[in-house]
Amino acid sequence: AQSVTQLDSQVPVFEEAPVELRCNYSSSVSVYLFWYVQYPNQGLQLLLKYLSGSTLVKGINGFEAEFNKSQTSFHLRKPSVHISDTAEYFCAVSSSSNDYKLSFGAGTTVTVRA
């Protein structure tokens, strides 16, 4: 079984500053990794995913994440945030052999201030 730990429950950040959201996972098999975003009162939207290949993954809205197998991490970054990036962010993992069973972290709430 796989699991995910998001290391920060809340991240306040000023507009135009960079942000990093940390995610560690545990699994005994090879994994697929995902970041989802949930804007207030909405469902989840896929930001980006890592399946294989290049460890640096680029997603929508200027976000990117880096897969680090040795550190079992998949941290999400954005170089300059906007007010509209205020949302809750979820890291998720599935095994590559059972990718329908997706396990989520507890979420990180990002609040962007002017």
Add this chain to the structure above:
Amino acid sequence: EAQVTQNPRYLITVTGKKLTVTCSQNMNHEYMSWYRQDPGLGLRQIYYSMNVEVTDKGDVPEGYKVSRKEKRNFPLILESPSPNQTSLYFCASSGRYGYTFGSGTRLTVV
């Protein structure tokens, strides 16, 4: 438009009164799943389905039932709801490599 549709969006019910939350997808996806979202716990999988008539328990299946009679539909049934099932529920579907989520159903059991 490719989407997962859940109904209703909001539901308040009383303890013990059976209810069904419907879910439908128009992407011909094989995989479908139900999650509940609670503060501080993230999303936890209730049930999932790999295809028609093939379902299995997720991490928190107690108190829930599902059925998958057609590929596009995957209803969630609460036979006797209890207050600890008050939560935000999401249905999701996947072809491969990541789920598409519905807009959610906020359920309150009093």
